[in-house]
Amino acid sequence: DIQMTQSPSSLSASVGDTVTITCRASQGIANYLSWLQQKPGKAPKALIYGASNLQSGVPSKFSGSGSGTDFTLTISGLQPEDFAIYYCLQYHSYPRTFGQGTKVEIK
């Protein structure tokens, strides 16, 4: 199975900050990577697919990059509604696997 390792596991940031979350795959996955956001008690929401493509309706404050084994999610200008858990997901191979999640908290 492909292991997905996110860092950091959690971070504290202020409104208006820019934060970056990284995700490393245990083997190459080309660009078969998505990023998702989950708020407490809510369903996950897909933000990015293909490592860098925004899902429809997702604001451009979210951006993704990377290919192969190393990927990043950047959130610019954090707003209160952005405080959530973020997951990376590889869909290159079965079983699909998620990172352990990064909790973005208010400082």
Add this chain to the structure above:
Amino acid sequence: EVQLVESGGGLVQPGGSLRLSCAASGFTFSDSWMDWVRRAPGKGLEWVANIKPDGSEKSYVDSVKGRFTISRDNSKNSLYLQMNSLRAEDMAVYYCTRSLDNWGQGTLVTVSS
């Protein structure tokens, strides 16, 4: 608008069975890969299974192989997950997803005696 509505969750004893359903609308269900994903209490997301649009191919995470069966009825725009021999570690919120892009609100499965 894509809508996915799960049902069928509940309390079941260890070793018991449960069938989850997902009613889909707002897209061409018969053209879409469908997945089940779960989130156990205090843990992260775990992919469970998926099924090809015509139902001819199915994949599972190892921990549920031989116990869970994913299926679909394209005439009813519905996805299913038959869960047998349930264990405490299967307790989770189960999400129905369209190709991991669109997600339902989830249904809670509690496994406890």
